[in-house]
Amino acid sequence: MHAYTQKDIRASFVNASLRERNALVVPDLGEVDWQNLDYFGWRDPKQPLAGFIVVPVDDEPVGILLRQAEQRTRTRPQCSWCEDVTLPNDVVLFGAKRAGKAGRNGDTVGTLLCENFECSVNARRPMPPAYLGFDVMAARQRRIEALRAHADGFARDIRDSH
Ligand SMILES: [Zn+2]
Incomplete structure (x- = not known):
């Protein structure tokens, strides 16, 4: 993904209330390796159950506020x-409110x-190669593409559901 500014990120949240938006602390972006990220995410120690992700959708940042389920799976x-x-x-279970009216409901x-x-x-x-002649780089590329498709699909689902 390409680099976004603090301002871009702050403005990108589609499912946060005004109160949640005001509580949003965007981390320092100086060390972020954007070109090796498919989505950008962070946690906030002051809000331990909250999670924050920004997914590029058609190159536009879509920020999504997540809430971690308190119960851990066995x-x-x-x-x-x-x-x-x-x-x-x-790995933890997160829930995300849909944008707009649907999420408020x-x-x-x-x-x-x-x-x-x-x-x-x-x-x-x-x-490790799964078998002799296994194309490790192609497999890596497939995993990256699958990750991007999952993140994109999730962000569109949250953003476009209202
Ligand atoms: Zn993962």
């Missing part, structure tokens, strides 16, 4: 975006995601 689930079965990080969408939004790193992790 067995570690698979992230539904990077679909990695050997993840080095935890309590309509939410749930998704399992890497706890601190490590999906882009995971999709780019080198993996």
